[in-house]
Amino acid sequence: MREMSRIVRTVSHIMFPFVIMFGFYLVVHGHLTPGGGFQGGAIIASGLALLIVAYSRSRVKKVVKKEVLTTIESSGLLMFIGLAFLGIGATFFYNFLANSGIIFGDSVAYGINPGNLNTAGTLPLMSIAVGLEVLAGLSIIILMLAIGSLAGEGSR
Amino acid sequence: MRRFALVALMIVVSFLFFGMTIMHPIGKPILQDMDNYFITHAQEETGANNVVTSIVFDYRGFDTLGEATVLFAAVSGVAMLFGRRIRA
Structure with missing residues (x-):
């Protein structure tokens, strides 16, 4: 697949930072607004799909390294399991940071409220x-x- | 054969419609203890405003761990299948 026309490339070049930013917003605000890790990660990956469609595959392949992505993936899963093991004093997946006053440790009032980013413990x-x-x-x-x-295609 | 399939389809669809008429109404569960517990205690226990996220990552964290593991296995399979060097 060759790269698409100049119009498509320009529009995707403008839209790509907004897609990435929206994805990271969903990830970071997962405990306040609808969304979370899975949805935000899927949106960021769809931003990469936009780049692959607009620019050519071989050009994206030169920029995005597979080794970096595999490292990020493994470290994300290890961080998840490690956070789950840190609460092993009570139970596996115990939320040991909630209402503790340390990072992400503020308590929240019951009911409908605008919310505070510095809450929810390990979530x-x-x-x-x-x-x-x-x-x-x-x-x-x-x-x-x-x-x-x-x-x-190349071998044919 | 075609007529038999049509009759079987009609029987199945009529059973589905019959089931729809006697179905329990949505939004009125019989056992509400767990729902009420999550709604009243999730905010003070986890400190998260989003109760869905507090269930996904805290109360039912094992489920999310399983999902992440499934995704990891899928990525490993794709990388094994497509990541090898293709002979020119």
């Missing part, structure tokens, strides 16, 4: 960990499928 950290894992994993899948079909 934002776990959301970030899952977001990193999902964005890297889906990006690897998209990139591998695109490059695999590219190699098949």
